[in-house]
Amino acid sequence: MSATDRPLRIAEIFGPTIQGEGALIGLPTVFVRAGGCDYRCSWCDSLHAVDSAFRDSWAAMSSTEVWARVRDLSGGRPLTVSISGGNPAIQDFGPLIAMGRAEGYGFALETQGSVARDWFAELSMLVLSPKPPSSGQVPDWAVFDDCLRAGQGASAVVMKIVIFDDTDYAWARDVADSYPDLPLVLQPGNPEVDPAVPVAAQDVADRLLWLVDKVTAEGWFRPRLLPQLHVMLWGNRRGV
Amino acid sequence: MSATDRPLRIAEIFGPTIQGEGALIGLPTVFVRAGGCDYRCSWCDSLHAVDSAFRDSWAAMSSTEVWARVRDLSGGRPLTVSISGGNPAIQDFGPLIAMGRAEGYGFALETQGSVARDWFAELSMLVLSPKPPSSGQVPDWAVFDDCLRAGQGASAVVMKIVIFDDTDYAWARDVADSYPDLPLVLQPGNPEVDPAVPVAAQDVADRLLWLVDKVTAEGWFRPRLLPQLHVMLWGNRRGV
Numbered sequence: 396m397s398a399t400d401r402p403l404r405i406a407e408i409f410g411p412t413i414q415g416e417g418a419l420i421g422l423p424t425v426f427v428r429a430g431g432c433d434y435r436c437s438w439c440d441s442l443h444a445v446d447s448a449f450r451d452s453w454a455a456m457s458s459t460e461v462w463a464r465v466r467d468l469s470g471g472r473p474l475t476v477s478i479s480g481g482n483p484a485i486q487d488f489g490p491l492i493a494m495g496r497a498e499g500y501g502f503a504l505e506t507q508g509s510v511a512r513d514w515f516a517e518l519s520m521l522v523l524s525p526k527p528p529s530s531g532q533v534p535d536w537a538v539f540d541d542c543l544r545a546g547q548g549a550s551a552v553v554m555k556i557v558i559f560d561d562t563d564y565a566w567a568r569d570v571a572d573s574y575p576d577l578p579l580v581l582q583p584g585n586p587e588v589d590p591a592v593p594v595a596a597q598d599v600a601d602r603l604l605w606l607v608d609k610v611t612a613e614g615w616f617r618p619r620l621l622p623q624l625h626v627m628l629w630g631n632r633r634g635v
Numbered sequence: 636m637s638a639t640d641r642p643l644r645i646a647e648i649f650g651p652t653i654q655g656e657g658a659l660i661g662l663p664t665v666f667v668r669a670g671g672c673d674y675r676c677s678w679c680d681s682l683h684a685v686d687s688a689f690r691d692s693w694a695a696m697s698s699t700e701v702w703a704r705v706r707d708l709s710g711g712r713p714l715t716v717s718i719s720g721g722n723p724a725i726q727d728f729g730p731l732i733a734m735g736r737a738e739g740y741g742f743a744l745e746t747q748g749s750v751a752r753d754w755f756a757e758l759s760m761l762v763l764s765p766k767p768p769s770s771g772q773v774p775d776w777a778v779f780d781d782c783l784r785a786g787q788g789a790s791a792v793v794m795k796i797v798i799f800d801d802t803d804y805a806w807a808r809d810v811a812d813s814y815p816d817l818p819l820v821l822q823p824g825n826p827e828v829d830p831a832v833p834v835a836a837q838d839v840a841d842r843l844l845w846l847v848d849k850v851t852a853e854g855w856f857r858p859r860l861l862p863q864l865h866v867m868l869w870g871n872r873r874g875v
Contacts, residue, residue, distance in 0.1 A: 411851045413860050420660065421820070421859035423850060474856035580661070596836035600868050607868075610663060611651045616714035619661035620653050627867065628840045628847075 402455040403486050404430035406444035408464050409634040411474060415625025417522055417580050418553045419503055424475050425465050427491075429483040433509055436530035438559065440588040440631070444481040458490040465495065473499035475519065482506050484542075489514035505555070508534065511541035516548030523577075524555045525570060527563035529584070536573075543574075553577060559584035564609060571617065579618040581606060585626055596627040642695040643726050644670035646684035648704050649874040651714060655865025657762055657820050658793045659743055664715050665705050667731075669723040673749055676770035678799065680828040680871070684721040698730040705735065713739035715759065722746050724782075729754035745795070748774065751781035756788030763817075764795045765810060767803035769824070776813075783814075793817060799824035804849060811857065819858040821846060825866055836867040 410425035430453035432445040443449045456464075465476055476495055478488055484506040492502045492514055501519035508523040515521050523542055526532040546552045554577040556567045563584075571579050583602035587594050603622045610620060629635045650665035670693035672685040683689045696704075705716055716735055718728055724746040732742045732754055741759035748763040755761050763782055766772040786792045794817040796807045803824075811819050823842035827834050843862045850860060869875045 411854070411856065413847050419859075421861040423856040423858075423860075469856070470854045472854045472856055596840050596867065600836050604868055607653050614651070614710045614712045616651065616663040616709070616712055618663075619659075620663075621661040622864070624862070627836065628844055 400457045400459055400490060402457055403461060404453045405456050405461060406430040406453050410468055412635050416582055416621060416623045417555050420621055420624055422475055424477045425468050427461060427476060427478045429480040429486055431485055432481040433485055434507055434532045436526055436532055438584055440585055461491050462494040475501045475503055478504040484510040484512050492517045508539040508542040511545040513545060515546040518549040520551045521546035521549045522553055522555050527556060527566050529559040529563050555580045555582060557582050557584045558606060581618045581620050585623055590631040590633055594626055594630040599627045640697045640699055640730060642697055643701060644693045645696050646670040646693050650708055652875050656822055656861060656863045657795050660861055660864055662715055664717045665708050667701060667716060667718045669720040669726055671725055672721040673725055674747055674772045676766055676772055678824055680825055701731050702734040715741045715743055718744040724750040724752050732757045748779040748782040751785040753785060755786040758789040760791045761786035761789045762793055762795050767796060767806050769799040769803050795820045795822060797822050797824045798846060821858045821860050825863055830871040830873055834866055834870040839867045
């Protein structure tokens with residue numbers, strides 16, 4: 396194993412399926428979910444990739460091994476690979492991204508913006524998702540700005556904010572004002588995170604409607620409002 | 636009334652709400668639906684804007700009047716205006732677009748690509764939506780290519796194809812191959828077009844799942860697959 400091929404902690408690799416949320420919604424994607432996170436959001440819907448209690452379920456895989464799996468799942472046909480977590484930025488995904496790009500694949504990465512990495516510049520899309528008050532986490536904006544700078548070479552940088560309540564919404568408006576040039580997606584939060592509990596598509600729709608009513612009432616036309624489409628399609632089931 | 640302000644036939648103007656389909660999904664939008672169409676798709680979900688039996692319900696409005704209404708609905712705050720139909724390209728929306736652009740608004744227009752217009756170049760997004768075999772219509776590809784050329788000055792041109800069945804899907808693959816550079820969205824068809832009949836969000840989700848299974852099984856990773864989100868949110872209700 397070379398110095399550039401240290402093992403990664405991987406919670407799951409699955410796909411191809413469609414991206415269910417954010418600016419790339421609907422795009423065929425293979426997902427690489429990293430294990431481990433520097434945050435503990437109160438409503439985390441991916442605790443299996445965050446809490447070290449699940450650490451035994453994470454695979455230690457070299458970048459070469461992860462790449463082989465992505466390549467196999469996609470039949471060697473280039474597509475977008477989404478790296479999520481947990482917070483994938485606490486690990487070094489630079490080597491994986493370099494391997495995939497060499498074969499024509501693109502990489503999107505989603506992170507809260509708490510750790511900046513040089514290899515953000517190699518992404519086709521960097522999704523910065525600062526966590527709102529309902530998460531119980533407090534963003535470090537100086538580091539967030541470092542992430543923005545690191546991502547300047549990426550093909551696109553977008554901001555996505557999850558909204559659970561009025562407080563989150565007011566916070567999102569302030570944050571958005573501080574970053575007037577970033578494309579912005581707002582996504583209603585999903586209070587049901589147990590994969591065993593069925594989620595009705597209509598419930599997801601209703602939470603989005605609440606958000607639609609808010610922005611249209613205020614005439615705030617900047618953000619795109621998008622649901623977690625995968626939850627509408629598959630509920631909270633994993634691996635789809 | 637000036638020579639550039641001839642009346643338009645308008646089926647409805649509504650919003651702001653979010654765009655429910657295509658590349659701008661989730662974006663706050665005011666909709667201007669033009670009355671009249673040169674096509675008669677078998678499954679048309681907007682017959683009230685197509686069939687001349689509904690002509691008496693269409694308003695004759697000058698571009699100035701349409702613009703005043705859009706401005707009023709949006710509170711004078713610039714947003715994206717979506718011009719749809721029917722086929723809006725059979726009328727002259729150039730003056731309306733010029734009025735809106737002068738105040739910072741952007742315009743998206745959706746058309747089957749059967750009539751080319753110089754003012755396509757003034758759009759922020761031209762959506763060309765050639766109709767598949769299930770529609771019973773046959774595209775004139777020479778005119779479609781004229782539309783593409785006319786839209787070269789637009790900020791973006793995308794292709795959207797509605798898919799009802801396997802025949803439509805195979806056709807979409809061929810068409811997509813003929814236009815390798817166009818961003819492509821596939822959208823499952825909605826067989827229920829009666830606004831009085833409730834549509835379950837889950838039914839829309841199931842039709843999208845069928846399409847997800849097809850593209851992933853074939854490894855065709857180019858198109859984005861998106862539902863009619865507004866149907867998931869509001870069923871076939873009009874004016875939302």
